[in-house]
Amino acid sequence: MSQQNLESLDVEAIREEFPILEREFDGEQVVYLDNAATTQTPDPVVDAMSDYYREYNANVHRGIHHLSQEASIAYEEAHDRVADFIGAAGREEIIFTKNTTEAENLVAYAWGLNELGPDDEIVLTEMEHHASLVTWQQIGKQTGADVEYIRVTEDGRLDMDHARELITDDTAMLSAVHVSNTLGTVNPVSELVDIAHEHDALAFIDGAQAVPNRPVDVDAIDADFYAFSGHKMAGPTGIGALYGKQELLEEMQPYLYGGGMIRKVTFEDSTWDELPWKFEPGTPQIAEAVGLVAAIDWLEEIGMDRVQAHEEEITRYAYEQLTAEPDVEIYGPEPGSERAGLVGFNVEGVHAHDLASIMNDHTVAIRAGDHCTQPLHDKLGVAASARASFYVYNTKDEVDKLVAAIDDARQLFA
DSSP states (O other): OOHHHHHTOOHHHHHTTOGGGGOEETTEEOEEOBTTTOOOOOHHHHHHHHHHHHHOOOOSSSOOSHHHHHHHHHHHHHHHHHHHHHTOSSGGGEEEESSHHHHHHHHIIIIIHHHOOTTOEEEEETTOOHHHHHHHHHHHHHHOOEEEEEOBOTTSOBOHHHHHHHOOTTEEEEEEESBOTTTOBBOOHHHHHHHHHHTTOEEEEEOTTTTTTSOOOHHHHTOSEEEEEGGGTTSOTTOEEEEEOHHHHHHSOOSSOSTTSEEEEOSSOEEEOSTTGGGOOSSOOHHHHHHHHHHHHHHHHHOHHHHHHHHHHHHHHHHHHHHTSTTEEEESOOSSTTBOSEEEEEETTBOHHHHHHHHHHTTEEOEEEOTTOHHHHHHHTOSOEEEEEOOTTOOHHHHHHHHHHHHHHHHHTO
């Protein structure tokens, strides 16, 4: 991305589509730097969901009346839109879930419980979010499969030599995060998938922190499963998506049961509907699917390359400013192609939770804690860390306010 194209991104115009960014507390305008947890939602997404409720609110696949038909078409086409956005072959490969966590559980229970046994291994990474780590850990306990972890190096990258040692012919599933929500590390997921496939193992990639801020092509990555959440990409809460290769989804049994996912039911047995409805029982997230499509449209109008370039620019600036502070320790790799738009850090002598509280006094919203990566924090030797995470509407001025608040925290705890 050239500097000229980067400068053409009108951040102020983008910010106008987020009224929440104009909110003030005690006379201070909010600085929202908690985007790795949840991004804010632009007006076009809110409007699209409002239009659904005002104009064609009805259940899908249930009725022949006009409203149901309109809702059904919108919901079905949402699968097509998501498939196109991430490079899937079609709607059959897109299952709507509540979030990335539910997508992990869907595969773990629908595939893992049936396919794994005591002779199998599950390989994760030490930087996994609990959504992946806890899910596969518990599946391992239920099936007897061993769970192994690819080491994280001191500079916050995956030890790929260790990955090649761990992934063997006994490996049945590799589950790896595309972008670490604590370190910001962008992992070489295509290489990991290739290693897994060389040993006839399947690969699940957690894309919760990748799809929102960079172009993602699941066909090029060649993952067997890939998941992400709407609320981290300017979309609504309560909806996520699981991509799965069609042949695998066809073989898998449903993980939840009920109306909407059946073909025929008798008192003795049931058969399942075609993909993707086979894995979407009950009344689905119709309004949320409409909102997710609006978010995708909004992001693509900006351009995912430009979203990534802006986020990397803000992250680089934040990294430079924080690195200049002698008592600030930053976790993860240096800015560049291997780091996404967040900075995890600690200030010497100031607990992360205290820092977040002082930030809040300055109306700067960051996240503090273990970020659902307790084992990784244990490895780092810290109980918690602070995290500033950026999105397309953040500015360098907001980073300056973050640094100023750190200075105040330092003085309070001196």
